[in-house]
Amino acid sequence: MFPQVIINDNGNTYTFGTNNAARGNRVDQKIFQIQNDVTINLGKHKISTGISYQLIDLLNEFTFNPQGTFIFNSLPSFYNSSPIGTITPLGVSSGSGLPTAYSLGYTLQPGRTVTLDKAKFVQFGVYMQDEFFPTEKLKITAGVRADVTAFLTNPQNNPAVPGYNFQNAIGELEKYNTTNTPRTTVLISPRVGFNWDIKGDRTLQLRGGSGIFSGNIPFVYIKTGFINGLNEGAINAPTAAQAAAYPFNPDPRAYIPTDGKMAANYELNFIAPNFKLPQTFRSTLGLDAKLPGNIIASIEAVYSSDINAPYYRNANLNYNTSTTSPDGRLKYTSARINPNITGAYVLDNISKGSQFFLTESISKQFSKDFAVSLSYTYGESKDVYPLRSTIASGAFNAIQVVGNPNVPVKNYSDYDLRHRIVGSLNYRISYAKDKMASSIGIFFEGAQQGRGTYAYGGTGNVNQDGSNANDLIFVPQNQSQINLVASSTATVEQQWDALDRFISNSKYLKNRRGQFAERNGILLPWYYQADIKFSQDFSGLLLKNKNTLQVTVDIINFTNLINKNWGVYNTIANTTPITALSATTFQVNPVLLQRGEFIQDNGLNSRYRIQVGVRYSFN
Structure with a gap:
């Protein structure tokens, strides 16, 4: 293994070495499932009901950045980080080159190169649906589903954490402990739909429906709550002055402490006390028509909005030390509330994302062996927090912002479709x-x-929040x-x-x-x-x-x-x-x-x- 090296040189970026998320990354799931469905016909009603039970055993081996990452602000500074007298492409090394930033994550588990975590949880669902035919032309489908998720494994307790003060996005005091998992709550998902054969001969059909749908957040996000300072440590030196203590070394283990003690600096991951698994409201309306010449035409509109979408915030950012920079953005004068906590990332909920799609299509089956089709879709997708990484710190720092990264702003989604x-x-x-x-x-x-974003390069950390890559220009x-x-x-x-x-x-x-500039403001x-x-x-x-x-x-x-x-x-x-x-x-x-x-x-x-x-x- 070799450390990851990033060199920013006159607008160019050179990256080489071991990817900071590749080493020893493994997820293993064992799922035991019982499901039973029953369908009963009662006149004009077709009633279906059932239950579902899942026992999920999750194992995850992962530590982010276990080989370390060095950032240099020029090619000469990197080449001059070689031992004095080394011949480089730019001449003889002076040995004086230093990184402008350095970071490292390491496990405290004996005999391991990355951290091993295990979690176990159950999911139980009960559902009922009624297909009702009030007339031969109209079918109405109504149903409801109730889901419960219970976590059987809690993270270890870090006794030091209750003594720390944290803040929400606007500087109000918060307290946390490391044993929280999402509360056992019941998620209710009602829905109703219809299909109306207007003429009774399937040549003109109106269809649609609305409902709330519950989905599983990938449970690797819940697993991040098991990173609590007892099993991992971190070094985060985002400035040149701090990184000077870590001159370049090709050995990934060079700066990993060897005493086996709890790290002096570490990352914390919390789950908000009222965190709920995500849901989505979705409504659709469509019309299908059989036109002369055996042509089928359709138009369909779909609208969705997020309910309890997941996002991360950093509760160790000190909003009360913020000020305003010359360009008007919020800037931190002292980013960390607790200097030894490299980040305290809270998995929380927000309900601001929305999506709209309108699709028009036409098709013709000339014969059983010859068919053509054409469709057009207009889409607009907006969100406040795309989860671009399964690592809490990675997901948080990947969201480009103006000023306060703990206040998500609704912008176009990474998957905004627009025209197709x-x-x-x-x-x-x-x-x-x-x-x-x-x-x-x-x-x-x-x-x-798709879309893209303009952010600052380099290691200037414009809003001084500790991240060099998340500042919109x-x-x-x-x-x-x-x-x-x-x-x-x-x-x-x-x-x-x-x-x-x-x-x-x-x-x-x-x-x-x-x-x-806006996140995803550029349309390609x-x-x-x-x-x-x-x-x-x-x-x-x-x-x-x-x-x-x-x-x-x-x-x-x-x-x-x-x-x-x-x-x-x-x-x-x-x-x-x-x-x-x-x-x-x-x-x-x-x-x-x-x-x-x-x-x-x-x-x-x-x-x-x-x-x-x-x-x-x-x-």
């Missing part, structure tokens, strides 16, 4: 007395590629609104000219001058791609019965096979266009900004692929 067009064509022909058949299928998709109206510092390759004037031009040429940023360009599938069937060739040998050829991104410039995805050229050297000083790289806002993504999705398959079916 999908078409398909399928044709099959049989011959040789049905012993052979050839098929072709074409699938086309055109859609906007301020988009300057003019040069007086950004404190640029000359670099070895560009003067302040050259940097401003490049940044001003970049902002003016960005459809998004030019409308945000004098304001902060459209992409277009077609896939083709050929299949050839040979039936009854080996035996008298109709066994079938099928050979298939899939050409994924056939558009790129035709033309290398087609079927290509675009990505944001630089999601960190401004480098924060400190909380108030910045640099940009004019060469990188000259590339523009979007560049071609040369990954696998932008390349054609051919897959050949053979299948033999016994009939």
